[in-house]
Amino acid sequence: MVATTPSASTMPGCILIATDGSDDCAGAIRTGIALAHSRGARLIGLSIALDNPEYNTLVPNLHEVAEARARAALQSFIDEAGASAEATTRRSADPADGVVAAADELSADLIVMAESDKNILTRMMVGDTTAKVIGRTARPVLVVPRSAHIWDKRILLATDGSPHSEAAAELAGHFARQAGLPVSVVSVVTSSHSDARRKEAERAVAAAMEHLTGQGLQAEGQMAEGRPDEAIVKAAESAGADLIVVGSHGRTGLTKILLGSVAERVIGHAACPVLVVKA
Structure with a gap:
């Protein structure tokens, strides 16, 4: 049975876009505004x-x-969002703590952030502030590359049957229904996985497919083999998906502080927005 996140029935009723005013935030601003x-x-x-x-x-x-x-950093958001949007600043010694606290205070259903703080040495990993926000908040976080836009083709759901993946399946279905899009489901195994682990992956795909098709959505499922982050991004590219939905941690991931390495590397590799969900 797929778990339901507390706000899944209404999500997102309030969207918080975090920006530092850099060019990296253009995609997050554009996509967050379009979604709202x-x-x-x-x-x-x-x-x-x-x-x-x-x-x-x-x-x-x-x-x-x-x-x-901070006020100057909001100008590009204000210019694009128009007079109906709200803009606010918060003081914090740590940007990630400030974003998380503001999201809690404002009862945001979704945090939208840029795939930022990256250079040639860290290009396959998510920016430090974004990673910390995902690790510290219970809210879904949409991470958007600079050139990306809101999805209009297909959604890819990555699942391994963990509670975080089940929560991701719930929100993937929500976004698919809202946008009228099909969903591709993928679960990844490696050559070192046992037969039992492969069976678990097959069951995870089947459960997600049952959940999605039961809501009247068009869905297809597949198993993939390889390094999980690379296989997930490749599956999205092959399917023509322009939104990837993942759980923040897999079956063996740390669950309290850090962003799981698979989710982090998916964000680092993907050219499209990635929605990271916690159980």
Whole structure:
């Protein structure tokens, strides 16, 4: 049975887009706004004013400078979203903590962030702030590459039967229904997996397929073999999917603080938005 996230029936009624004003955030802003407009959802832009108590004693006007920078970072969001959207800043010594706290305070159903903080040495991993937000919040996080846009072709759901994957299946079905899109389901095994583990993967695909088709959605399923993150991205590309939905952690992943390595690497590889879901 697929688990239901607390807000799955109404998600997303409130969308929070976190931006630092960089060009990397263009895709997150564009996609978050389009999603909010398609749902008639409350739309909030957020920027964090970095607040370091140690430096505040050395630079008396540091609060004002940080706040001014945070407001300036929201300008591109305001220009694109229009007058009906809200824009707010929060002070925090850690940007990730600030985003998570604001999402809780504002009762956001979905956090939208950029695939940022990346360079040639870390191009296959998600940006540090985004990874920390996913690790610290219980809310779904949509990570959007700079050039990406809202999905209009197909959704790919990656599952391994874990509670996080079951929650991901619920939201994948929600987004598919809302957009009228088909869903491809994939579960990945490696050459080292036992027959029992392969059977578990087959059952995970079958359960997700039953859940999706039971809601009247068009769905297809497959097994793939290889390194999980690479196989998931390849399956999305082969299916023509422009949204990937994954659980934040797999069957053996750490569940309390860190973002699971498979989800993190999927985000690092994928050219399309990736929705990361927790149970």
